[in-house]
Amino acid sequence: MSHVTYLWDDARATALSPADRLVYRSNILGADQRITNTGGGNTSAKLVEVDPLTGRPVRVLWVKGSGGDLRTSTRANFASLYQDRLMQLQEVYAGMSARGVKSPAEDQMVGLYPHCTFNLNPRATSIDTPLHAFVPAAHVDHMHPNAVISVAASRHSERLTREIYGDTVVWTPWQRPGFELGLALLEVVAAHPDAHGVVLGQHGLINWAEDDKACYELTLSLITKAAEYIEARDKGERTFGGQKYAPIDDAARDAVLLQVLPWLRGQVSASAGATADGSQKRMIATLQHDATILRFVNSHDAARLAELGTSCPDHFLRTKIKPLYVAWDPSTGDLEGLRRRLADGLEQYRRDYAAYYEACRHPDSPAMRDPNPTVILIPGLGMIAFGKDKSESRVTAEFYNCAVEVMRGAEAIDEYVALPQQEAFDIEYWLLEEAKLQRMPAEKALARRVVVVVGAGSGIGRAVAHRVAAEGAHVVCADLSEDTAAATAEELTKKYGVGIGVAGSGISGSGPAIGAAVDVTDRASVQRLVRDTVMAYGGLDHVVVTAGIFPTPDATGRVTDAMWRTTFDINVLGGYLVADECRQVWEAQQLPGSLVLTTSVNAIVAKKGSAAYDASKAAANHLVRTLAVELSPLVRVNGLAPATVVQGSTMFPKERVMSSLKKYGIAFDPDASADVLRRQLAEFYAQRTLTRQPITPDDQAEAAYFLLSDRTGRITGQVLNVDGGLPEAFVR
Structure with missing residues (x-):
């Protein structure tokens, strides 16, 4: 399969328990960005388990829980719920709300999911749980593949779905994830008993099978069909209207970025509001300027498509309603002109965002959030993504890459259409999403900060690097020795993680250090x-x-x-x-x-x-x-x-330590290790202080x-x- 990577290994899967086979399937699906985006999509399996109270076999839905990422999930990331209790929730919902209408009742159903928990599993279940529970098949995959979202985000997506899949996959119009969408899928399955999948308008793909390997292979085959359909119709550079701006060489691009980036970071940070302690909500940048993103930003259609915004909810939750596109001609090399365009663009973007908020808000909507763009597109320079930390900015860049691929696919086969603004707002300012944000732990003292530590390879500098990293800082570990600097950075990266972005995506590297x-x-x-x-x-x-x-x-x-x-x-x-x-x-x-x-x-x-x-x-x-x-x-x-x-200092090699011990008349064993001798010298120095401590x-x-x-x-x-x-x- 040229459009996806087939990773199923029978030998490995056979050795796993049914629940662990679900984790395995999820990991290999999430490992391919063409199948689903970071943190997006979910999988499930309806398995027979032994009820801890009755000792009798019961059917349990194992489904990826709220948050987390398929690629890195473990069993602890999956919720487990009694399947029969989930089905009983349909009766509860019928008495609370009129069908087909989004209402507070639908959100209230989320509070009932914990009452269906099997075996006291603490993992919070996903808002997508009904999509999995109400499809009767044993195994369900819900993915966000760029190729299928291209079909879902096309103006004539219903016709295209039939043309690509025939009667085996059914199209449904956009509907916000939740209980109503689960009920809609239940009706689709009943009305189309031979179908094994649904294209969710503007959203993605959901498909099912009675066997887990068959479900995995079905997911890959459905994505491949859409990708092959797009590839056969792709017009190359003309898909985005052809090149409008000529690329510039790497040295010229880097010179411009070096001059513009700090100023731009200051602009989006100073106006982003303040944290609880009154300091600025500083932003961390990620750059991308590979051939794929430059083909888009340098094209004739980039400005039009960027203004439309994204389609898939997962995309715009990271990238906001739209990016900021700056129509700057890189061939001029006019830095002041670029700054002016950026300043004007940022001001207009904030006005547009405020207008979007006012036009779409509800009486109980949360207060307006940061009105700055998280994605900025500049011809010749590529994409600059911002986030509260490196992980978030990398994932934001990754998501906009997905959005660009969706636009490319939709423009190749039809015409790209974005999610209506009201629907986008209702996702972005969803009260359940706001509640999730409010539950986030408070940011650490040096969160959003970049700290350069010179001398970080050893001694005091290394200790400083660890101390500020523990407070949430991004740390540049600098030292005369590149090897020791890299070693300290690696220590911090292993401890605090590289984030959840995927390598090989064309996005600039680096993590917390x-x-x-x-x-x-x-x-x-x-x-x-x-x-x-x-x-x-x-x-x-x-x-x-x-x-x-x-x-x-x-x-x-x-x-x-x-x-x-x-x-x-x-x-x-x-x-x-x-x-x-x-x-x-x-x-x-x-x-x-x-x-x-x-x-x-x-x-x-x-x-x-x-x-x-x-x-x-x-x-x-x-x-x-x-x-x-x-x-x-x-x-x-x-x-x-x-x-x-003395401890850990490169200024105290063993020879100097012995020389100092001799100078102070302190007896020592010349064959002792350097660490032993350092402790001896440090204790001597300690006795000269008021605290008597090294x-x-x-x-x-x-x-x-x-x-x-x-x-x-x-x-x-x-x-x-x-x-x-x-x-x-x-x-x-």
Whole structure:
């Protein structure tokens, strides 16, 4: 099958229980984006189970529960309900509401589903449960394949359904998912006993069989029929009216994006409203500029089709009623003209969205949500998708890709039509959907923020990266060593997940963390770091610089002139270069940010044998104050001054540790491991403090998080000592 991937493995399926076979079928269906979109579609199986109360066999509907994704679902993602009780709900509904009319009674039925739960299964069932329960077949697949939605979203979709499938698949007009649609399917099955599927107008495909493998193969064959029908009629570039704007090369495109993205992120974030703590609802970007999306945005018909919006409910819940299309000619290279068009387009989009809300709202509708677009289309540049985090923006981009494919298919075989605005509104502002949003947990302190940590490969920097990631930040782990930076980013990605987007979709990568190499003494290297950050997330919010060096004396015990320069280059110039390059992004975004530079208590406490280090850190302290003045009022700048942190520090190789132990007259075993010797030295340093506790990277990370967070929103130009209490470092 060239239009879908056949993944069923008899050997694997045979070894599974009936319920686990449903999970297996769901996973392999969800693994192919041509079959269903991320988080979309659901599957079910009516299985005979033993009633835990009576010990008798009963028929149980296992159906994918609310939320989750078919590709990654486990058995815990499936609800289980008594089939006979679900059927009895028809009598309850008949006494509550008139048939064929959407009413509060239909939504109230959702509250009755838990009363049908089998074996105390805690998984909340889906709004689509009646679609599965009321179809009498044992196995049901409800998918959102682009090819079939193309048929469902065509002006003459009923005729096309008959032409493609004959009498084996029946067409039904659009109806919002829920109890009424389930009853409509029950009538379809009764009226068409030989049919084994339904094309749901504007929505997708549902089909059934008595055997699970047969159901899976039927799903694939029905999608393939629609895809082959479209392919035979596709007109290539002419399907979208042909090319209107010529593409530009990758370097020119990236240069424009680098200039525009931070400003654009600021525009859609500052006007998106505020979170509960009063800060902006900052957005995270995902870019796409592969051949498929560029064919669309560069075409003659892109503006017309984009204005129509999407069709499938799953699509516009992510992409909103429509994207913002900006008719900019990339061949001009006119950046100011692009900004003007974007600014005008955003203003008009917000007006249009407010008008849409006012025209379609009901007396009990939730308040209007963020009126900014989540998808922006620009010829030559491709698509920019925004979301509250990288996962959401990736999935938003993925969904609009699905919408583009639906438009392509519908335009190839007929004429694309979108869902009517009122129907779209009733889905977007559905009270059940609002209730789901209200149940979402509160966002973490650094949610929606992008934090660059320089020196993240080890020691304090690595601890800071973990600390801010735990607060919901997207973290750019930067280090002189690309390998260690990547290792820290991988640790965070494994812990906090890459989101639910699918690889190979043409959408730019990255998840909650990325690794990047940087030499803070080289402006060009710092510029590459800033570029990589902007292209991954759309901008940046906070920066923590922990990179530093303690110069090693030569054989005579002296620090060479070259090492003096290197020490100042890393400990002072490096912090300045990072701040100076990030400044352009901060100013373009006009979103409050913060910068934390790591200095040292040695900036105040003079010590024998560390003149280069101490002097550089004193300079770094004053750099903190100077940058606080220069970057105000937009960016707060503070310093973090540790005492000696031995644990995990690259500045304390085994040789230096042994040298320090010798200097302080502390006996040690030269054959002991570096970690053992570090603990010995750290304990010695601890005894010189008021708290008598070793200073760890985690102590510094907590302070760094405190300084860059909104908790210290009125603090700037300060240096915070985290030294366990060194009286010598008290400011006099």
